[in-house]
Amino acid sequence: MSEKIQVISQYALQGIEAQSLRNAALAAQQTLESGSGEGNDFLGWLHLPSSIDESQLLAIEKSAAQLRQQCEYVITIGIGGSYLGAKAVIEALSDHFAAYKNNGGPKVVFAGNNIGEDYLYDLMDLVRGHKFGIIVISKSGTTTEPAIAFRLFKEMLEKQEGKEFAQRNIIAVTDAHRGALRVLATQEGYDTYVIPDDVGGRFSVLTPVGLLPIAVAGFDIRALVAGAVEMEQDGDEQVLNYAIARNALYQDGKKIEILANFTPRLHFLAEWWKQLYGESEGKDHKGIFPASVDLTTDLHSMGQMIQDGERTIFETVLSVGDQQHEIIIPSDDADLDGLNYIAGKNVDYVNKMAELGTRLAHVDGGVPNLLITIPAVTERYIGQLIYFFEKACGVSGYMLGVNPFNQPGVEAYKKNMFALLEKPGHEEATAQIKARLKS
Numbered sequence: 001m002s003e004k005i006q007v008i009s010q011y012a013l014q015g016i017e018a019q020s021l022r023n024a025a026l027a028a029q030q031t032l033e034s035g036s037g038e039g040n041d042f043l044g045w046l047h048l049p050s051s052i053d054e055s056q057l058l059a060i061e062k063s064a065a066q067l068r069q070q071c072e073y074v075i076t077i078g079i080g081g082s083y084l085g086a087k088a089v090i091e092a093l094s095d096h097f098a099a100y101k102n103n104g105g106p107k108v109v110f111a112g113n114n115i116g117e118d119y120l121y122d123l124m125d126l127v128r129g130h131k132f133g134i135i136v137i138s139k140s141g142t143t144t145e146p147a148i149a150f151r152l153f154k155e156m157l158e159k160q161e162g163k164e165f166a167q168r169n170i171i172a173v174t175d176a177h178r179g180a181l182r183v184l185a186t187q188e189g190y191d192t193y194v195i196p197d198d199v200g201g202r203f204s205v206l207t208p209v210g211l212l213p214i215a216v217a218g219f220d221i222r223a224l225v226a227g228a229v230e231m232e233q234d235g236d237e238q239v240l241n242y243a244i245a246r247n248a249l250y251q252d253g254k255k256i257e258i259l260a261n262f263t264p265r266l267h268f269l270a271e272w273w274k275q276l277y278g279e280s281e282g283k284d285h286k287g288i289f290p291a292s293v294d295l296t297t298d299l300h301s302m303g304q305m306i307q308d309g310e311r312t313i314f315e316t317v318l319s320v321g322d323q324q325h326e327i328i329i330p331s332d333d334a335d336l337d338g339l340n341y342i343a344g345k346n347v348d349y350v351n352k353m354a355e356l357g358t359r360l361a362h363v364d365g366g367v368p369n370l371l372i373t374i375p376a377v378t379e380r381y382i383g384q385l386i387y388f389f390e391k392a393c394g395v396s397g398y399m400l401g402v403n404p405f406n407q408p409g410v411e412a413y414k415k416n417m418f419a420l421l422e423k424p425g426h427e428e429a430t431a432q433i434k435a436r437l438k439s
């Protein structure tokens with residue numbers, strides 16, 4: 001097994017002339033690397049891994065150690081790119097049942113990623129009477145969902161533990177100069193970390209946006225960054241393979257890409273991937289729709305649609321080499337369940353056969369299949385995967401002919417919501433939307 005991510009298109013491109021896209025991919029790569037394309041003021045992520053220095057890592061580790069020492073819970077507040085990266089990495093590396101076990105460190109919990117009243121109530125109930133800290137993350141500093149959550153938990157923490165404890169155990173990650181959160185952090189004297197101007201939310205997991213919560217959760221951010229550096233320095237062939245294959249499939253009428261994993265801990269990595277590709281490519285009425293499934297779980301629900309539904313999908317399987325633990329299936333004298341034929345095999349062997357069998361079945365059903373392999377789910381390989389997907393996204397977006405680094409479409413719901421909430425400054429929109437609802 002290679003020590004790096006591999007992209008294998010053996011079952012993806014049969015009958016499709018993909019190599020003709022190689023020149024387009026190389027041109028897109030050149031556009032990205034020379035900074036000559038649209039959105040070139042948001043390329044800070046491109047050489048981010050290799051530019052993270054020792055002092056940045058030490059500062060983050062120090063803040064994380066302080067929160068780990070002082071707090072039973074650390075509430076990480078943020079949404080979109082200010083949430084999904086940390087959530088994906090923490091979930092990938094954690095014990096699946098960490099929430100129910102005492103592993104010595106604080107529990108990292110998330111808020112501000114929805115406007116669920118009962119969600120917030122339940123989280124308040126969880127941390128009531130316990131020492132907790134807050135990492136509040138917002139580049140703009142004005143996003144409604146995290147702002148509501150922060151207002152609630154800041155007030156709760158100050159009342160529960162006092163102003164001084166709150167001031168020491170709230171850390172803000174935001175723009176260097178602008179935005180309400182920067183002003184508030186300065187006023188209150190919180191420790192802060194900066195989200196660089198030239199790194200957009202969905203590309204920010206390797207900034208303090210992701211690194212701080214990941215370090216608080218007890219994971220090795222140095223290994224994560226080292227993995228990303230490996231792909232930054234030596235990942236281009238795999239990046240090109242992926243960008244070429246998905247664009248070839250898109251041109252062949254495959255409008256939906258399903259990222260499938262057979263490893264439950266990768267569920268949120270797919271959520272992060274969906275934001276990365278959805279916000280980057282879904283523009284000008286173009287773009288591959290990113291979807292995801294957890295297998296074999298979803299073979300018992302979405303499996304029918306993938307096998308037999310409309311033939312507009314291709315599948316990218318994220319395949320993991322080694323599990324962390326081995327469990328052997330025992331033999332049973334009665335064998336009522338008929339499983340003795342796999343007795344003595346480990347569980348992952350069965351999973352791997354399910355994976356291969358599924359891939360072949362889907363190919364036979366008209367669903368081209370790309371395979372991305374990682375040797376194991378560790379900080380290093382997750383770091384590789386993050387950078388690989390980010391760079392492939394930049395190349396792929398330019399191949400598609402869109403600006404992969406803006407997200408104008410996400411403003412539409414906000415305008416309506418503010419009008420409906422009668423936010424000051426939105427009077428005209430409020431009048432218009434009320435008239436529209438009456439008609």
Ligand code: PA5
Pocket residue numbers: 079080081082137138139140141142143146200201202203279407
């Ligand atoms: O990728 C993006 O830019 C968005 O998903 C943002 O990260 C998200 O809207 C949160 O924005 P902010 O960090 O400004 O609160």
